Amino acid sequence: MAAQKLSIAKALNESLRKALETDPKVLIMGEDVGKLGGVFRITDGLQKDFGEDRVIDTPLAESGIVGTAIGLALRGYRPIVEIQFDGFVFPAYDQIVTQLAKMHARALGKIKMPVVIRIPYGGGIGAVEHHSESPEALFAHVAGLKVVSPSNASDAYWMMQQAVQSDDPIIFFEPKRRYWDKGDLDTESIPLPLHKAVVAREGSDLTLAAYGPMVKVCLEAAAAAQEEGKSLEVLDLRSMSPIDFDAVQTSVEKTGRLVVVHEAPVFYGSGAEIAARITERCFYHLEAPVLRVGGYHAPYPPARLEDEYLPGLDRVLDAVDRSLAY
Amino acid sequence: MTVESTAARKPRRSSKRTSAAKTPQSSEPQLVQLLTPEGERVEHPDFEIDLSPDELRGLYRDMVLTRRFDAEATALQRQGELGLWASLLGQEAAQIGSGRALRDDDYVFPTYREHGVAWCRGVDPTNLLGMFRGVNHGGWDPSTNNFHLYTIVIGSQTLHATGYAMGVAKDGADSAVVAYFGDGASSQGDVAEAFTFSAVYNAPVVFFCQNNQWAISEPTEKQMRVPLYQRAQGFGFPGVRVDGNDVLACLAVTRSALERARRGEGPTLVEAFTYRMGAHTTSDDPTKYRADEERAAWEAKDPILRLRTYLEKQDLADAAFFAALEEESETLGKRVREAVRAMPDPDRLAIFDHAYADGNPLVDEERAQFAAYQASFAEEGN
Ligand SMILES: Cc1ncc(C[n+]2csc(CCOP(=O)(O)OP(=O)(O)O)c2C)c(N)n1
Numbered sequence: 262m263a264a265q266k267l268s269i270a271k272a273l274n275e276s277l278r279k280a281l282e283t284d285p286k287v288l289i290m291g292e293d294v295g296k297l298g299g300v301f302r303i304t305d306g307l308q309k310d311f312g313e314d315r316v317i318d319t320p321l322a323e324s325g326i327v328g329t330a331i332g333l334a335l336r337g338y339r340p341i342v343e344i345q346f347d348g349f350v351f352p353a354y355d356q357i358v359t360q361l362a363k364m365h366a367r368a369l370g371k372i373k374m375p376v377v378i379r380i381p382y383g384g385g386i387g388a389v390e391h392h393s394e395s396p397e398a399l400f401a402h403v404a405g406l407k408v409v410s411p412s413n414a415s416d417a418y419w420m421m422q423q424a425v426q427s428d429d430p431i432i433f434f435e436p437k438r439r440y441w442d443k444g445d446l447d448t449e450s451i452p453l454p455l456h457k458a459v460v461a462r463e464g465s466d467l468t469l470a471a472y473g474p475m476v477k478v479c480l481e482a483a484a485a486a487q488e489e490g491k492s493l494e495v496l497d498l499r500s501m502s503p504i505d506f507d508a509v510q511t512s513v514e515k516t517g518r519l520v521v522v523h524e525a526p527v528f529y530g531s532g533a534e535i536a537a538r539i540t541e542r543c544f545y546h547l548e549a550p551v552l553r554v555g556g557y558h559a560p561y562p563p564a565r566l567e568d569e570y571l572p573g574l575d576r577v578l579d580a581v582d583r584s585l586a587y
Numbered sequence: 588m589t590v591e592s593t594a595a596r597k598p599r600r601s602s603k604r605t606s607a608a609k610t611p612q613s614s615e616p617q618l619v620q621l622l623t624p625e626g627e628r629v630e631h632p633d634f635e636i637d638l639s640p641d642e643l644r645g646l647y648r649d650m651v652l653t654r655r656f657d658a659e660a661t662a663l664q665r666q667g668e669l670g671l672w673a674s675l676l677g678q679e680a681a682q683i684g685s686g687r688a689l690r691d692d693d694y695v696f697p698t699y700r701e702h703g704v705a706w707c708r709g710v711d712p713t714n715l716l717g718m719f720r721g722v723n724h725g726g727w728d729p730s731t732n733n734f735h736l737y738t739i740v741i742g743s744q745t746l747h748a749t750g751y752a753m754g755v756a757k758d759g760a761d762s763a764v765v766a767y768f769g770d771g772a773s774s775q776g777d778v779a780e781a782f783t784f785s786a787v788y789n790a791p792v793v794f795f796c797q798n799n800q801w802a803i804s805e806p807t808e809k810q811m812r813v814p815l816y817q818r819a820q821g822f823g824f825p826g827v828r829v830d831g832n833d834v835l836a837c838l839a840v841t842r843s844a845l846e847r848a849r850r851g852e853g854p855t856l857v858e859a860f861t862y863r864m865g866a867h868t869t870s871d872d873p874t875k876y877r878a879d880e881e882r883a884a885w886e887a888k889d890p891i892l893r894l895r896t897y898l899e900k901q902d903l904a905d906a907a908f909f910a911a912l913e914e915e916s917e918t919l920g921k922r923v924r925e926a927v928r929a930m931p932d933p934d935r936l937a938i939f940d941h942a943y944a945d946g947n948p949l950v951d952e953e954r955a956q957f958a959a960y961q962a963s964f965a966e967e968g969n
Contacts, residue, residue, distance in 0.1 A: 296876040297804035320774035320810045321741060321802050349740060352776065387670045389699075390724045391739050528949060557953045559942040564670050564721025565932045569957075579960065 264447045270440040272414035273303050275448070276421035277341065281311045284339060287425060290317045290326055291343030291379075300345055301381055301440055323353035330376050331361055339375045339425060347382040348391025354399075361430045362405030373428040377421075382410075383474045383524050384571050385438035387564040394561055395525035400432045401502035401534075408502040409455060410434040410473035414444035416499060419452035427455065434501075436474035456500040458508035464494035467518035467584055470509055470535060472498040475522045475572065482577040493581065501531050509535060510542045517548040518584045522577055527555040549587035554580045617816070617828050618860055621835040624888045626896025634839040640903045646687060646834050647898060648912055650679040650891045653703040655916040656712045659923045660702075660719070664869045668927050669719045673700045677832070677864030680890030681797050683707060684837025685765065685859070688845055692762040694733045694755075696748040698741070700797075701767050708734040712919075713926035722933050742768060742775030745794060749781045749854075752790035756851070763848035764792045765841075771802020773818070774810045782822040782854075791848035793841065794819075794856045797831060799863035804876040819856035831861025832890040862888070935961060 267275070280287045289304055295318040298305030308316035319326050323344060330340035344350045350357075357378065364374050384393035401408045407429050411417040417435070424431040453459060461476060462483050469479040476497045483493035494512050498504060513519050519539055521532035532553035539551055554572045562570050619631050638646075657675050664672040675682060678700070686707025689695065697704055705715055709732050717726030718737065725736040738744040748766030755762055772778055773796060785792050798815055800807055811818075819826030825847075829840040837859055844855035862885035866873045898904040939954040 292802075293804045295804070297872075298875070300803070300870070318805050318809050321771040321805070322774040322776060324776050325774070351740075352742075387721060389671055389718055389721070389739060557938060557957070558947070558949050559939050559953075560724070562938045563718065563723050563933065566935065566938055567721075569935050570938055576960070 263449045264445060266443050267414045267418075267446045268441050268443050269411070269414050269417045269435070270301060270303055272418040272444075272446050273421055273435065274305055274307070275446075276418040277304060277307060278310070280341065280422065280425045281307065281315055284425075286337060286339050288315055288317060288333065288338050288340045289343070290319050290330060290340055292319060292321055292326075292345050294318060294343050299343060301437065303379070303381075303435070303440075304343065323349060323351075324356050327353040327356040327361060327376075327378065331356065331364065331374065334374050334376050335372065339377075341377045341379060341425060344378060344380045346388075346392045347380055347394040347396055350378075350380055350396065353378075357400070357406070357430075357432075358403050362403045364405075365429070366405060374430045375425075375428050376430045377424045377427075377433050378431070379433045379435060381437035381440075382434045383436050383438060384561060384567045385474065387567070389564070390561065393567065395523065395556065397432075397434055397501050397523075398525055398530050401531060406430055406432055406502065407456070407500070408432045408434065409500045410436060411499065412436065412439065412461075412471075412473055412476035412497050413442070415446045415450075416497075418446050418448065420455055420499065423452065423455040434473060439474055439477065442477070453499075456503050456505060458496050458498045458500070458505035460494060460508075460512065461497040462493070462495040464492040464516065466492045466516055467520065467581055468494045468496055468509070468512040468516045469520050469522060469577065469581075470496040470498055470512075471522040472501060474524060478572065478574060478577060479522055482574050482581065485574060485578060486581060491581065491585070504531075504535065504538075506535075506538050506542065509539055513539055513543045514546045517546055519547070519551045520554060520577070520580045520584055521551065522554045522572055522580075523556075524571055525556055526558055527553045528558045530555055549584040552580045552584050617814075618830050619827060619836045619840055620830040620833050621839060622833045622893055622897055624832070624893055626893050626900055628897065631836070631839075634836065634843060636835055636839040636842075638835070643894070643898060644904055644908060646683055646838070647891070647894050647904070648915075649683040649687065649703070649706060650834065650894065651912055652916060652919055653679050653683060653706050654891060655920055656706070656923060657702055659920040660716060661865070661869065663716075663924065663927050664719070669716060669869075670721045671719050671868055671870060673719075673868045674863075674865040675700050675702050677862045677885065677890070678797055678799055679703055680834035680894075681795075681831040681837050681859035681861045684834040685795050685841040685857070688838050688841035689765065690762065690845075692733065692760070693845065694735070694748075694751055694762065694764045696735045696744040696751070696764065696766045697737055698744065698767050698769060698772070699737045699739050700769075701737070704767065705734055708732040710734050713923055713930075716923070716927050717930065720927060720930055722930055741772040742777040742781075744768070745772075745778050745781035746784070748792050748794075749785045749788075749790050752785065752792035752848075752854075753788050755791055756789065761849045762791070763845045764790075765795050765845075766792060767795050767797065769802060770796060770798040770800070770807050770815060771805060771810055772796075773815055782819070782824075782856075785854040786823045789851065789853040791851070792854045793844040793848060794854060795841065796856065796858045797861055798858050799831075799861050801863055801867065801873075801877070803867045803871060804873075814858070816856055816858035819854075824854045824856065826856040826858065828858045828860055831859030832885075832888045832893065834890055834894055861890075
């Protein structure tokens, strides 16, 4: 299987399968990952083919799941942990922040923590509370963790391979409302490095920087803007920690304008970090202040209001207009 | 998933039914039972109960109406009126039995499935649907009925219940608190911490675990190696396993645990051994992980059927009673259906309501921006 069209969900499934095949030390752990194949079916069929020793249904205890994954990693395993939904990672937050993130540094580099924590995240699926959150900034703020989010099937496949091979703990945010979006996957191509940003669409008037679920919205916004004669460049950051600031800088030096778009609340969000750094790096290139589009400083609303809360095409284009008006 | 309304269909007679040899009853002698699956009254040395015919009919009515409500909600989800529903089908006895053991001044901390307990507390069932429809995250004022909001993050509420109970004790009140949770939730660290705190502070709290055998796709063997109720002992308080499909036993056991709490003797863990007859939620597909025969075996222990058999055998209820109840069920179903369809979407600005009690300038600013932005569409005539 070289080139094919797959959903993000299926690409992740194939990638996890490949990881289990390639390295006997790779394990999958989580709630309902076995027979059910996960509530989103990302691990579908894996327990059947690799057994209960490799694809492990765990007790319902996130702190336990991550804490034992740390122990398994100390013993030479490479656990891939599934947290069922974004809002349920917090029982494990203590283990992730106080232990997983710091183990390597505390051991003066003698210990590696090759743990991948997969988290389906973000809104847009009409779910009840705690099922639609975007807590990436809470993880990106913690030194020792790396945080990534693919926006398409090819990245889903390759970034998962790279995350599993990484000796650092990786928080792997999967944009759940894009699980069923299909895209091209070439399993024999040479992938981009894990933390490299990519120009998803070329443009010259303004840069839209996004990751995960918002890349699609930004591409749609760029297409709509094109009809009004505006040329927008769309950057898919792919990684929120580290951030490929060089790529953002290159784009902004070309366009002179930057709008950062994410679902997470704007306040203290990743857009704030990007705006600050790019202002430092590109002060004389900027034609307008860096603008941010994202969620509000309010609890993620009930499903009937999420379309208002999530940045859509209109809000992105509105920010584009404001930037261009400077 | 198949969730039928058994209130609507004619219950089958149970006389010829034999409970399977490997039922938990036979393998678990500790299970408290007062009413057998065949509808026979049995005695238990520690848990006695003496209910009037009215009270017995009341329990039956509660269970039938709760099941009817649940079936209606499932149907409404199928019709696209609700985004999700977590059915309690099969767990009516555990919820009504424990719920009817409560006094008004007691306080309940539910999960997301305690529709029957909410019914006992007097929460209008239509209020339970808002969060499943996606118009709010709760929909009722917990202090009105001493029934806290549904908690989705599993196990969290057991700590809230414990803290609340610690407060009750500090106040010198003699009310008690009940924390509901599932067998899967018992694996959470929060639940272990709740056990520790409640024991150490002798908090008047009853931990009511509905062991419905499954945590989504994971059977109880993936959560524990000793029967759940035995866990209490290690924390220093009693645990008891009750037949969760026996409403009388659930009532008696919960009542006794509440009395113990009121007397200042501390927490109790009640494990109601029951079964989730439907899917975990309407998003779940149980055919991926469990056998049909399992459900069939538990259907023979249906909590509603069993009480009906008893009522009929003892001549405690006549055809007119059942007919009137049937009608009441239909009326309830209709009321719920209409209420849900009439439930308006919230105002857009509600996103910003109640983010803080004392206000916050950032929220005010974002709210104003949002309002102006929305208004700009109106101006454009869109
Ligand atoms: C902390 C946390 N992790 C995961 C979930 C997702 N989840 C919701 S319900 C559930 C199963 C709960 O099973 P159990 O406690 O037995 O209760 P039941 O639903 O069977 O009544 C899971 C895993 C959650 N809500 N919270």
